[in-house]
Amino acid sequence: MLRRPISMAVLYRTAVLACLSAPVAAAHAGEAPRYDEEPVLEAATLVPPERLGGPGFTVDPHVEIRGYMAHFTLDTPAGPLQAQSVEILAEREDELPVLLALERLTRSDAFTRSAGGTLGGTARAVGNVMLHPIQTLRGLPAGVARFFAAPFVKLGRQAQSLSDRVAREWGTAGNPYPAADGPMTDARQARGERPGRSWYAGVGAEAGRELKRQAEYGQAKRELARQLGVDPYTSNPYLHDQLDRLAWAGVGGRLSAAAVLGGVGGTAAMATTLQIDSAVWSLDGDALRARNEERFGRWCADDLLVRQFLRRGTFTPTFHGRLLESLDTLRPAAGGDALLELAMSARSELEARFVVNALRLLAADPSVDSGAGRLRTIGAALAWQRADGSVLLPLPVDYLSWTPEVEAFFDRAEFRLRDKTALVAGQATPRVRRGLTERGWGLELFARWPGAPRRASDSEPAPLD
Template sequence: MKSMYAPILAGGLLAASAHAQIPQAYEIPPVLSASRILPADELQGPHYRVRDSAPSDGYMTHFTIDSDFGVFNCVGERQVSQRIQEIGAIAKLAAVSRTDLFAEGVKRSVEAPIDAVKNIADDPEEAVKKLPSTVGHFFKKVGSSIQTTAERVGHKIDESDGEMSGDDWAAAGRGAGSAAKSVAGYDKAKLDTARQLGVDPYSDNKRLQEEMDKVTWAFFAGGLPLRIGVSAVSGGASLALTATKTTGLPAEVYDITPGELAFRDRTMMEVMGVPAQLIEDVFLNKALTVSLRHGILSNLSKMPAGFGRVDVVKAMVSLQQHRQLVFFQTAMKQLAERHALRPYVEVKVLGRLPGGLTADGYLEVAAPVDYVSWTQQVAEFARRDDMTGAKKRLLITGKMSKAASAGFAATNWQVVYTK
């Protein structure tokens, strides 16, 4: 998503100044204005409106969307775009559920393991929560504290600060269909529904998942074709192109069932030399949706071979919150795209942040953030003693305050603004 608030300085560097001074005072992250950050066409639509007040936590901007289907809290500009697309999808599903064809599908269903006749407007999702911390722990020095999923099952991670645990996310995004609907062909039918809607079939949006289940099951069990807002002559290729462009997901996510994707991901890790127990830990991580897991591993497979790729998998496994894994996946995508243009010689992990080592000795750390303020935590990251004397670059996708820019320059960081 192109944002007026995050200018792209392609390949530009803020070189460290020999006379730069570290700011004496820490900043309080600002409350920003959504109307100055988001494109005008995203601020409101037929079924939603984005609130103008958008507080920053020092790294990410928090937005609130009021919609016909409940309140959605979004962390970062990317999630705003995702939720807007999903709100539109829910509206289309609601329209389908009021049609005679949907009623006929329900009538034909011999057994429906979900409440297929529940109206979407009867139980709107209310997700108003206090502003949670998001990605700050990525920038802390963690040393050897990374643990495996098996060691953390049933526990929230130390930096949760009110964030949902892995178990809370287990019900959403684990597969295209729930265990109750493990009927041959249903997974493919739901993947096709998601493709037509241009949404992630494994989205953590529980409301979207419920409505996709309801509508898909009625048509699948009733033996009826489902066409959502597209003409009957639209081909699968054009639908796939639209969906992948909207979500950024590879086409195979819509063509391959969860079981087949799991087999591919397991094979990828084996080829990369990931130990067997660590592979099992990946599949034990309940916060990892199918699309997140496949996205991270696909991007990792494009990086240079070596032990660094195993370290990345270890870092991924240690994350037990959905938002953290979204950030991690975005960081890996950022690195893979940069590697395609400026090849790395090695993939590295700084704490929990993935990075790449360049041929001329720079460690480039991916940080897909919105707005960086010079807080105490940011300052501690910039001054990390485990990187003293190292040549280092921070790849960010958003913007920095003047104090943060000065602070990073004074601690010998080069900052690269990327897409």
């Protein structure tokens, strides 16, 4: 039977956020604040009505904006789910029918009998270590604010030489997959307070990888995901757990995906709205890396950089595919290495999505001169420079506020151009629009890429004062 949590914590959180959203008085009476406070908004102002609730789920009506992204909370029969952007909210809701069907299946007597003892203690223990490492619970800065922070962007063009030098030094010391810090590192919260690696971060993870290789776990999980129409690399914790359990049952009991999913009522793909590259279902990790290394090689000159990027865990094979699809559309004359340097500096799924979706916004814009322009990193932002020198700046954020970091970012010397346009995927406050207008920017709000989630149809920009 599916469990529905009693959400007293949600009630408390709602009350606290309501207080936080109260207007902040100006420092001096009658003086208008210079900057925006990131607000708490009604969910209905951000997403269309069908995303506010449906069979088996509700969305908390109060949405906190943190780091320019909307942080949603879903209440589902499987448990509470967090969605840190409009895009992730849409994916979690589209995954929900699959998740609920798997919840029913894995709790059924028929599944328990067919799986037998395949979900043994050792398999569960190793699987849980890999799925729920302590590192994932450490606090990370909210949203994608670090892309605008001055300390974060200061390394600039030094990134590649630093990355290459450190990588080659480690490579000669016997580390087969070296990794150097990227431009994002300096702005990380609590940089000097990194606890030492736990025992299971090394030994446990390696044991898990070896065990799963021997058990053909990856192949079983990919086939299950294909049958269900979901991403085998999903970050949905409940769906990830269910796929893990089913893969162990299939491998340990030598059951096919069709046999394992018999209780779902068929094996036709259920999550048909998700954008999944079929290669992530059909190819294992090594084959995917070889395929993607060749494809990235068309746009990136540094082979070592490509290999490093493909070995880093923040970008899943699904995100690799989305980057490559956009690169193949843009066909940049230069800048592929700069893109990967920026991508390698991401330390969370949300930051990885920011890089992926920035590229997707560029690939979808009709004014982009594919094959003639080049990619540039200006600070920690990705931009497209046309052959005539004009710049297109994609900002795949949900709600852009005028903060000191945003002001300093747009005051950068590199943006002192006559022709420049910012593409914002979501909303922007009146102060943002006024600040960009004063600095000579063109601004397009609610910019989209193919397959981008719909936003609230009544989210028209408020008039400038």
